[in-house]
Amino acid sequence: MKIILTQEVSGLGTPGDIVEVKNGYGRNYLLPQGFAIAWTKGAEKQVTLIKRARSAREIRDLDHANEVKGQIEGLKVNLKARAGDGGRLFGSVTSAEIVDAVKAAGGPSLDRRRLEVGGQIKSVGSHPVRIKLHPEVTATFNLNVVRG
Known part of the structure; x- marks a missing residue:
């Protein structure tokens, strides 16, 4: 077909x-x-x-992807979320919220569908997030979820 x-x-x-x-x-x-x-x-x-x-x-080529990777990996990305006493979130963090947090931290606008989060983020703390910028380039950054 x-x-x-x-x-x-x-x-x-x-x-x-x-x-x-x-x-x-x-x-x-x-x-x-x-x-x-x-x-x-x-x-x-x-x-x-x-x-x-x-x-x-889309990211134009491999050099541009590496440049964006450098920008993303140098960011300190914080995301405020409502949480209970034990640090457990009310709900979970969505990929759209992560993209907005990256943009608010001064990073480039990203496609939320290219994010790779290892499971759902349901607690306060630091969580690794990967984003596939190019077929050969993947950037990794830490998302710091804080009580807000």
Whole structure:
């Protein structure tokens, strides 16, 4: 089955890529989740629009990714969250909150879907967060969750 990806799918491709997948994977997962659209000649024309939008917000190349990595790893990122007496949060920290905290700390604006958090953050303290900037570059920083 030929499909056009609309979002990044790990191990498959990036938005705008035309890929061949098994029928069940495409029909039962990628299409219903909105990760892809069925390939047609008209849809292939949309690929250029998707790629143009992606290139506007994506990190340009490996050197730019390393530069952004240096910016991110040099940041002290603090996030205020409501917590109980034992340091346990009411709820958990979302990826959107992490991206906002990085931007508030003076870092670049990031795509929340590229964040890799080892499980849910449900307590006050320092937590390692990884972000995939480029297929070859991954930045790691500590998110300090404080009671707020």
